Amino acid sequence: MPSVMSSREEGVINPSGETMRSLDDATLVAALLALDPRGLGGVVLDHPMHEQARAFSDAVQRLLPAGAPVRRVPIGVSADRLIGGVDLAATLSTGRLVAERGVLAAADGGIVVLPMCERATVSVRTTLCEVLDSGALRVARDGIGAHHHVRVVAVLLDESVDDEAIHPALIDRVAFRIALGDAIDADEVAALIETVLAARESLADVVIDDVWLSALCQTADAFGVASMRAPLFALRCARAHAALEGRATVSHVDAEVAARLVLTPRATRLPVEPPPESANEEPPPPPPESPDSDDTPPPPEPEEEEQNAEPPTPSAIELLREAVASALPPGMLEALMARANAGSVQGRVGAEEQSVLRGRPRGARSGLPRGGARLHLLETLRAAAPWQRVRGRGLGEKTHIAIRREDFRIRRFVEKTGTTVIFLVDASGSSALQRLSEAKGAIELLLAESYARRDRVCLVAFRGVGTEVLLPPTRALARAKKVLAALPGGGGTPVATAIDIATQQALATRRDGSVPLVVVLSDGRANIARDGTPGRPGAERDALAAASAFAQFGFSSLFVDTSPRGEAVARRIADAMRARYVLLPYADANALGGLVRTARQLAEAR
């Protein structure tokens, strides 16, 4: 998802006709969020530098009512600290169960900053989503049942590289996504404090005409924005913007700003047919300044002239469309068009589930907290509690709890998280399609039977000069199907790069605590070297080098030679990888699935 281009240097006109000093987008977004934090949720900052992100949250904080806290949620936050848990010190010293608020509850009324939001764990993500949805947090853990108000602005820092992506559920719950340009002007922010204060009073009374409400909904639809949260955010944004500028009614300026800030970053396609003529009786006139823009979308130049409230306005929907389209960053239009042509491929879904702890928690058992075992405080206290009276403590005397060696409980985890089968599929040359469909079939079969086992699959395809992780490790069959359906083939054969990528994937898998199994489907006839140059000898040398590098990690692997009569080179690469070599020229999905199943059992037995 692209972020809105940075500020546009043009004035907006307020009702009295004088040009107000225009704010850059970052400052404007800060003001809007401070004005309606619950309604707008927050913002994704696109790859901010540390100082920029700091300056932004400072700005929001200054514009919020005085005393608003700012809390940073560190990437490895434990559930205890995030949601709240037992206050260890207080519980031990008082002998009563004392609850401790988590980071989120402590941020009520202020700002939560989430760095590296693309790596947010499932628990962080779902908790934050709940907080943004309901403005509250329910705690039901470790003996504590509580309900906290958590009305916060979420500032999510997108620091993704390569194919990492923020989870769509998280993006869906914040109104904005911006890239920070120049530093936020502190004086400008200071000057806004009064304005925001006044706007907060009038926000509830701002009315919006149905024309704009419909136009925002239609614009969202035209740009392929499916979630119903988007038009709602746009509506609130328009209203907040009107309040900020002292208007009692939402004007076209407010609607445009809302469309640009909220809808543009969410655009997934370009409007297909000419805008419907529902909003305005006038026939939609071709925009006067760009006669060629009817069939080809306008080039995304930020400087492009905008219809600045000239009395005969074009229809509401057209105006907003223009606002959205012209704010799309350069290259985005082409990307959207390409995607429209290629059929619907959904963006990558975010990083897979990763436990903060090793393995999955499985309650507690008695034992001493040493050798890496972690104390389960609550269960320890529970174990000790019934004995307090016998041990001469408890009643009346609230200073200490007598805990004995046998009371200690340690956390239990289930270590193994199943196998991750990494398919490395040769999508080059003529037999690409057949190989791919075999791999697809096998993947679907494996996934269909493997969710109970917590197995995952990952698909790396190589063709031309590129190697691509098409499907990061996943258990989700629905998602895998979608990706697989849109897999193209053809081009040269960069075996070396492909093995390199498979090595990385396998290492990452092992770090997650899962057992990797690499399955290569290829005839091994490499013709693209590591540096991208074509030619068989160099390519093969590189492939063998990559294969021996792979071998040193001792991953389980399977090399399925898909050539009709077996290729010597495939054999050599398989040997270098220390992979099991199988010649399977006319493999069907079932045979392949069976093979992988056996290999998986062997991999797990190691």
Added chain:
Amino acid sequence: MRPVFPFSAIVGQDEMKLALLLVAIDPSIGGVMVFGDRGTGKSTAVRALAGLLPSMKVVAGCRYGCDPTANGARCDECRARVARGDTMKSVTSAVPVVDLPLGATEDRLVGALDLEKALTTGEKAFEPGLLARAHRGFLYVDEVNLLEDHLVDLLLDAAATGENVVEREGVSIRHPARFVLVGSGNPEEGELRPQLLDRFGLAVDVRTPKEIATRIDVIKRRDAFDRDPDAFLAHWSKTDAKVRRSLEKAHVKLEALEVSDEVLRRAATLCTTLGTDGLRGELTLLRTSRALAAYENAGSVTLTHLRRIAPMALRHRLRRNVLDDAGSTTRVERAIAELWGDAPAAV
């Protein structure tokens, strides 16, 4: 308490709303699994249901919300009261709709030793968990596919047996925990275990509304609610009250409705055609069509009722067929059309 968006004011999403109402009428149907896109109001609908349900009678002072008229399922305390011959005073209480947060821990779900009491008074008291609170009501798990496995196992066990058995820290407690499990999730973010899926009586798909007019309506109502919840609630209270009365009537009516052998036979044929395993599918078809007939105050359960609820009762029970890429809803509808011809106008 935050005001809750009224049930009747939810635009569209008819299948989800109907499924929730039907399990409210006959909890023995089992739970509802809601699959769907983001931002389609899944959670809103479940929370709205809480505001709609008719109230129920519970034993005064019972921590588990026991039914005063229940024959078998009672908690230990109530059983003791009955044994002593105490009069069971009853009070009116709202049907609980309990949220299970994903970060919940086992002790809060099933209940545990009340630590504070144990430490301060030395008394071994049991502190009931969320399962106890959900007794005779609804237990809602948003993104159930992301719930920790061991919690899922606990939930399944309780849902299957209708009681919660706790054996920990020297506490030995069993209490009834009959609840309707409502789960929601996005299948693209993690597959549900088939064992879990099968335990849900009904499964519905919710999609983002496609029509502009509907979308505008959704936004308008949401906005009106956000801006003046009281006025909005007042405006919709009559419609909600009507639904509530229908629910109350349906409860009563349900007892009297018989399902004819003809309808039963048809249900069985449909299940065989679709190759669903076990008897659960047929039972669910039977109960759900009866609940629908009761809700609509019909004189008898007809084929029309059956075919209307068949997709939601069966779509999650089909075996995965790698060769057939059609969605499960399509497969159910196809089978219905093949068996009983095209849909009558009443659907």
